[in-house]
Amino acid sequence: MDKILLNGMAFYGYHGLFEEEKKLGQRFSVDAELKFSLKKPGKSDDMNDSIDYGDAYELVKEVMEGKPVNLLEALAETISERLFQSYSILEACRIRITKPDPPIPGHYRSVAAEIFRERNE
Template identity: 80%
Template sequence: MDKILLNGMEFYAYHGVFQEEKTLGQRFYVDAELEFSLKKPGQSDDMNDSIDYGEAYEVMRGVMEGRPMNLLESLAETVASELFRSFSPLNACRIRITKTDPPIPGHYRSVAAEIFRERDE
């Protein structure tokens, strides 16, 4: 399937299980693969036949900078749901949300949750 990729989107938000995360906040990085046929927009060169990258970013920003959630898994599910709600051509999406420097014991560069969802017909 064809894809539009939005890579390395950065958001400052207040998600997490620990109170410090909810109070201080931290950076989150989101990568998204939006799967749908690019044939029609590729032939027409018309934005109305595609998914606007800026609009997709705003949908994801609304979730990421919105209501705090405990789990990356919940964030990813909500992002996917909002993308399907917003863009009827979207057939499937892969969402990866990365949290750098998680406040858990040990040494980590980051932790992440990645989901792949297909549109329910």
């Protein structure tokens, strides 16, 4: 399936289980695959037939920089729901949220949650 990719969107948010995360905040990275046919916009060269990258970024930003939640899974689910509400042409999406340097014991480069959702689930 065709897709638009929004890679490495960077945000600062206050999400996490630990009080320090909610107080101090931290960096997050989001990758989004927006799956739908690019044939019509490819032929028409008309933005009205596609999904505007900037608009999709702003939607993700609102979630990531908005109300704090505990889990990356909740952020990903909210983003996917908002994408489906906003774009009727969207057939499926994959959302990956990465937390660099998580405040948990051990040595990690990052932790992440990834979901794949289809419109008719």
